[in-house]
Every structure is written in C-alpha cells, then in structure tokens.
C-alpha cells in the first residue's frame with residue numbers, strides 16, 4: 675500500500691475522475707465484517723491517520739466540518755469498558771455478571787474503534803439534515819479507506835450510541851450525536867455475501 679501519498683495542497687489541480695477497475699471491484703464486493711469476527715492487527719498510526727484523513731474528505735456542503743472523531747486503541751478501549759459497564763448496569767440493574775462482562779468488552783472486539791460524531795452547527799445556513807448526511811458519508815469513506823488499506827471494518831451503533839451516560843462520558847455536546855462506531859481490524863474469517871437491494875425496486879426513471 676502506497677503510504678507516501680502527500681495530501682493535496684489548497685488549490686492544487688486534482689483529477690475530476692480516476693478510472694480504476696480496482697476501486698470498482700472494491701466497492702462491488704465490499705462487505706462489513708461483524709465486530710465479533712475482528713481481531714488484531716489493526717492499522718498502525720500512519721495508516722490510521724490516512725484512513726481518518728480520507729474519511730474527512732467526505733462531501734460537505736459549505737465546508738461546515740459537521741463531524742469529529744474519537745479514537746480508541748489499546749488501554750483506552752479498556753477504560754471505555756468501565757463506562758460501558760456502569761452505563762449498562764444503570765440501564766439493566768438486574769443483568770447478570772456474564773452479560774455485564776460482555777458489554778464491558780465491546781470495544782475489545784477490534785484493535786481500533788473510531789467514534790464518528792455528528793456535530794451540527796444549528797446556526798449555519800447549511801441545513802441540519804445535510805450536515806448529518808455528511809457524517810454518514812464520513813463513516814462510509816472510512817469503511818472504504820480501511821478496506822483499501824487492507825483492513826476489515828464494521829460501522830455499528832448499538833445501545834451505547836444512544837445512552838445518555840455514555841454520551842456524557844464521551845463529552846458530547848447537545849448538538850452532537852454518534853453517527854457510528856467504526857470498528858477496524860483484521861477479519862478472523864471472510865464474510866459471505868448477504869441479500870442486496872433488488873435494483874428494479876429502488877431505481878425508477880422520471
């Protein structure tokens with residue numbers, strides 16, 4: 675994988691398109707790998723920086739940058755496990771130890787987890803809906819970049835994307851929401867194709 679690619683500088687001419695059979699193949703066969711099927715290794719620091727930089731190049735109407743990232747690696751995943759445990763017990767006080775331990779270990783399923791936070795500027799003239807769509811596009815860019823860097827990934831939310839205690843521990847503002855947790859690692863086994871939209875049902879012509 676080419677690691678020496680320089681970030682383009684402001685005003686640099688860029689290709690309007692870049693015919694690439696490899697990219698078409700990546701997208702045509704792209705599959706998420708469930709977090710339970712991820713393991714080490716994850717991307718190194720340089721590769722992760724590249725994945726995040728590419729994710730951040732998502733389309734963004736009027737350049738609001740309506741998102742931010744929180745990266746979890748190593749011990750940070752263990753520390754976040756304590757947050758998950760406490761929040762889960764508060765939600766389900768009768769849960770048994772096994773279930774609590776399972777919730778606590780969520781982030782240990784992958785070497786790297788990136789929380790993609792949608793950060794809406796309500797005073798901006800770009801509609802809130804469009805700002806939220808950008809955060810979704812960021813997540814998808816991240817999946818594609820991770821795959822192209824040779825890593826498996828999954829975009830998930832689960833209960834802790836919506837739990838007030840977890841969001842407070844992550845320091846989310848009132849204008850922020852979790853767009854997704856992107857788990858990145860290496861697949862223990864390759865996924866299989868799943869059902870896809872019937873194109874005749876989703877494409878019409880005006």
Ligand SMILES: Cc1cc2nc3c(=O)[nH]c(=O)nc-3n(C[C@H](O)[C@H](O)[C@H](O)COP(=O)(O)O)c2cc1C
Nearest residue numbers: 704705706707708828829830831832833853854868
């Ligand atoms: C916003 C969003 C949240 C998701 N949350 C979950 C989740 O909590 N758990 C899950 O198993 N899949 C979740 N998914 C689905 C997976 O990311 C993935 O699309 C699914 O496993 C199918 O795999 P595919 O990407 O190869 O089609 C979510 C997808 C999106 C877009």
